[in-house]
Amino acid sequence: MSDDDSADAKKSVEFSELGIAPRVLQAITDVGYENPSPIQAATIPPLMDGRDVVGLAQTGTGKTAAFAVPILSNLDTSARTPQALILAPTRELALQVAEAFGKYSTHMPEVKVLPIYGGQSYGVQLSGLRRGAQIIVGTPGRVIDHLERGTLDLSQLSFLVLDEADEMLTMGFAEDVERILRDTPEDKQVALFSATMPKAIGRLAQRYLKDPVEVTVQARTATAQNITQRYLQVSHQRKLDALTRVLEVEQFDAMIVFVRTKQATEELAEKLRARGFSAVAINGDIPQAQRERTISQLKDGAIDILVATDVAARGLDVDRISHVVNYDIPHDTESYVHRIGRTGRAGRSGNALLFVSPRERHLLRAIERATRQPLTEIGLPSAEDVNAQRVAKFAESITENLGSDHLDLFRKLIEKYADENDVAMADIAAALALETRDGGFLMSPDPPAGAQRDRGREERRERRNADGGGSGRFATYRIAVGKKNRVTPGAIVGAIANEGGLTRGDFGHISIRHDYSLVELPDDLPRDTLDALRHTKISKAPINITRDDGPPQRRAASRGAGGAGARGRNDWSGRRGSGPKVAGRRR
Secondary structure, three states, X not given: OOOHHHHHOOOOOOHHHOOOOHHHHHHHHHOOOOOOOHHXXXXXXXXXXXOOEEEEEOOOOOHHHHHHHHHHHHOOOOOOOOOEEEEOOOXXXXXXXXXXXXXXXXXXXXXXXXXXXXXXXXXXXXXXXXXXXXXXXXXXXXXXXXXXXXXXXXXXXXXXXXOOHHHHHHOOOHHHHHHHHHOOOOOOEEEEEEXXXXXXXXXXXXXXXXXXXXXXXXXXXXXXXXXXXXXXXXXXXXXXXXXXXXXXXXXXXXXXXXXXXXXXXXXXXXXXXXXXXXXEEEOOOOOHHHHHHHHHHHHHOOOOEEXXXXXXXXXXXXXXXXXXXXOOXXXXXXXXXXXXXXXXXHHOOEEEXXXXXXXXXXXXXXXXXXXXXXXXXXXXXXXXXXXXXXXXXXXXXXXXXXXXXXXXXXXXXXXXXHHXXXXXXXXXXXHHHHHHXXXXXXXXXXXXXXXXHHHHHHHHHHHHHHHHOOOOOEEEEEEOOOHHXXXXXXXXXXXXXXXXOOOHHHOOEEEEOOOOEEEEEEOOOOHHHHHHHHOOEEOOEEOOOEEOOOOOOOOOOOOOOOOOOOOOOOOOOOOOOOXXXXXXXXX
């Protein structure tokens, strides 16, 4: 059983036909799942039978339930030792998987699930291990740490899952993964899930999996067909104005706006709030309790817009999210797929909008090639479009308030005022509207096309001047491992991203020297992140990260932008209701 046909043949089955334990089946029913996805239908039966499995499927296809359901169904709930270990490349994915296990084990209160990952205190994890967690979801580096400390016992392990295995190897965890596999019992059941099948994954499967069932579920595109994908060409300087206009004319329920850095989430959310939108920032520095409150508010409709980084939004599944805006274009196509996968969930329709500067068009083309799906160019919403929506919403608010129980009271007060002052009703209504809306209710008309071209030329001159001085977004950091430690760029990215809660887009140039390396990271790294990274190890050697005050090896690539393009059809008026650059290599 190994291809699209085998998976497609099982699409019509129901969860109740797959031999799932009754309590797990009840939890699946509670969350609203009706029929298994192709990857679930193809992999759950062999996993229930104890077979090893290699599952190849894109993100968002339901891989987590594909391995979580069989594990929970076959778990010995009376035992108080780790029976299942799920390895994930990032702490956000580990948290997402642990949360899914918790959801599917709602009717199994004796089951304890423990996420262990870098950046969290050991005390919380040690306490969870002492309480007898049966399911461990962890990142490779932190799992290795617990094995070396003797605080994690895998001698009774029955299930091992490698989730997003290709990503783990890309991030430099190959050695850690193999070390963990060697330290686990021979008779364990292994499941390997990956979006792609590079040679390294094939060698891993051949070495550690026993006669695995191979299942491939290939989508014709890497992104869901039910997501409308558009892009807007806009200069960096006009992005905030463009986003504000989009928010005014686009009918959305809830939205995620993606930016590259933690600092940008706070800055953009504050600017949006100042413009009257209910926006909140979410990033890797947000405490877990606050994150949960924010997501709960998003679900309940208390807030409508999240401004997020890639890492912070991993695993976010909220039905209300109808739109995703890529305010900062991602530097790798996988991030784009992950981002827009936050909308259009479970068959619902979704909308994705990408902001692109003229200099970033090569990134747009890379996204279109990788997803095998063209994006539709749209124009910037005009002042006329925005004003039309403002007038329409004003009329809607009047209609809504006409049904208020308090209308009679205020009608009498206004009639009395009109009689006593001899003022027309329309003038009184206008005066009252002015109380809640200032005199700038309507936008000024956009300047003529010629003036826009002049502004575009001025923006390009400013961009060239800025380019000559460097972007200033990255700083160079020195780590105490180099060629003598046999480190690779992937290992550096993997270790630092995992322990520091960073993403690929947070990395610039990496230069590996004999006994040290220079890494470009965000200039505004928080002190607690640096403190956590100082204890990080690569190839068993502490990296002792410090800021390098010498001249940078290269200036960060310019991130300027050109003028706002509007070559595509402007359809707003009818609407209602990054990877690291490594020395010597090209991405």
